Amino acid sequence: MSGDDDQQLRVSKIQNGTVIDHITGGQALNVLAILGIDGTSGESVSVAMNMPSDRLGKKDIVKVEGRELSQNEVDVLSLIAPAASINIVRDYDVVEKHRVERPSVVVGVLECPNHNCITTEDEPVQSRFAVVDDGVRCEYCDTIIRDELPAHILAD
């Protein structure tokens, strides 16, 4: 059995939905956190972790049945998996395929972890983070978030 077939067996094809490939090895569970998937809402999800990859050494793959990602979700995903590719699948065929791009700002998708930041108050303002070298930075209070980013995703 070839390596590709072996991989195919481990992660089966989906009919409609999204395949996120080339996720930085070990980040798949954080990707699920970004997508708000914890297994309770009934979506069919396949996860492969630490698969061999020419480009990344090790990569993760996430397949989500019946779900296409919003731009906000892709923006946040790009911060923890900058090499990821998004494949939109309809009726078993990949109809769209694109790499994620790191945005310069993410608006309204992360909550500032600084409890003394004005964006955490009941004010008519959305959170706004500038994307910096290795994380994001609140444009109001300057707080920098790095590794702990998935913990601060705002609930829909």
Place this chain on the structure above:
Amino acid sequence: MRHDHIISAKQLSRADIEEVLDHAADIAEDPAAFADRHANTLLGMLFFEPSTRTKMSFMTAMKRLGGDIVDMGSVESSSVKKGESLADTVRVVEGYADALVLRHPMEGSAKMASEFVDVPLVNAGDGAGQHPTQTLLDLYTIRENAGFDDLTIGIMGDLKYGRTVHSLAHALTNVDARQHFVSPESLQLPRSVRYDLHQEGAEVREHTGLEEVLPELDVLYVTRIQRERFPDESEYREVAGQYQIDSDTLESAKDDLTVMHPLPRVDEIAHDVDATDHAKYFQQAHNGVPVRMALLDLILGGEA
């Protein structure tokens, strides 16, 4: 001055700083020449936390320019007590005043408020964030006493929550300065300030003891170790004593060392320092008036 709002020291270039400081020096030399500069101008004072020096010096500055102030008063006596948002408060008061000065306990409040108003808004301190007008008067005092060339400055105390420190550290990247930060490990500079200093290529060193660096310093900027930041009193007492200076401490300092403090002090500078030539903190506080006159004049459309 090309800025509509003064929110952070980070927005101030060397040219901006020198424009304000030069104008402040002109005002200090002949304040009477500016006495009617802004007659009929009203400055809106929005102070959501207590302030003595900053508030009074803004009020004095506006009045010495011929204008007047409208004051929100204490939070307890304002609509804030009824639950009004900051965004609504500033939108209402901008209809009464030609410029606004805001002090607020939350970081980012001045930036957010500035997005809701068209009149100039000046940040007079936002939580542990920034205090850019304090920095301008600090820089004025530093330039008067030690200059901006080949400057070695020590900044000591609560570096983590001290907004005056954050603003000053940013601003000093515009001049030829080596910055030494002296604090307990628990009160070292926050990640965001370190990030900016690194990005700016600033020459920075960190210490836990003043004695390591005191003899090199041209300026020592002392801030209060804030008792309320420590989880328990014994931990505070353990470190607080290490960050107090008196005239004996300064024996190993240069003769022309300038000692500064944004005030209020508690016990971090002993009163016996006041009588020495090192003590410049009252001069520093007095400089708040011409510097804030200069800044207000520039943002209200005056020409330097």
